[in-house]
Amino acid sequence: MRYITYLSIGILFGIIMFKSEAASWFRIYEMFHFGSFHMYGLMGSAVVIGIIGVQIIKQKNIKTIDGEKMNLKPKDLSVRRYLFGGTIFGLGWALAGVCPGPMYVLAGAGYISILIVIVGALIGTFLYGLLKKKLPH
Template sequence: MKNIVYIIIGILFGIIMYKSEAASWFRIYEMFQFGSFHMYGLMGSAVLLGILGVQVIKKNNLKPLDDSDMSLEPKDKSVTRYLVGGIIFGLGWALAGVCPGPMYVLAGAGYVSVLIVILGALLGTLIYGVLRKKLPH
């Protein structure tokens, strides 16, 4: 039953991303050209909603559907970690024209060419998993 809840939430999230044009290459390009506030407004509202959601979870000690403890521990801060990770993420976003969340939305919307991007993302994740212990964290 709980898996169905996650699937329904994922489908609703995908529909919202598609309808709000968060998965649109044009909107992303427009954002990087500072041509429109649209994507900045979407991202800003998502960040604010995320902050509020985490605070509600912490204040009310909410638990996931499987009743396990919520793990909201802060990560170690490191300039190298965020700089290198941000550059890799940004280059991937610039080359593909899409970030990880909307990749699956576009695949679900029937854009078959995004499957190449998804394959590349999965390959990159695999490579990271293999090299993880040798990378600075």
Template sequence: MRTVVYLVIGVFFGIVLFKSEAASWFRIYEMFQFGSFHMYGIIGSAVGLGIVIVQFIKRYKVRSFFGDKIVILSKEKSFYRYMIGGIIFGLGWALAGACPGPMFVLLGAGYLPIVIVIIASILGTFLYGLFRDKLPH
């Protein structure tokens, strides 16, 4: 049953991303050229809403739809890791024209060349998993 709920939420999220043009290569290009506020508004709204929801969950010990306790762990803070990871993520986003969420939205919308990007991202994630322990903190 959980899988069906997650699938429905994912499909709804994909429709929202597609209809808001957050998965549009042209909107992403405009963002990286500082030509439009559209994507910054979407990202800023998501970050703001995320902060409010996380704080709400922590303060009121909210449980999931299924009654499970939600645990939000603190992350290890490291400027170097986040800078390098952010640069790699940003370069991939700029080159592919999509970040991980919209990649699957584009696939669902019928843009088949995105399969190459999805395969490359899965390969990159796999390689990170192999070398994670060897990377500097």
């Protein structure tokens, strides 16, 4: 039953991402050229909803679906970490025209060419796992 819940939430999220044009290359291109507020509004509202959600989880002491306590610890702040990671992420996003979440939305919508980007992202993730101990964190 739990997997049906996860699948249903994922499908709903994918539909919302596609219908809101968050997976649209044109909208992302438009955002990088400061041509429209659309994507900034989407991301800003996602951040606000995320902040509210985390605060509710902390205040109500909400547990996971397995009944375990959630550990929401703040990450270590590091300029180098966010500078390098953000640059790599941003370059990938600009080159592919899509960030990780919408990649799967586009695959589900039938855009087969996005599979090249997904394979590249998986290879990059694998390489990060191999090099993790040697990278500045």
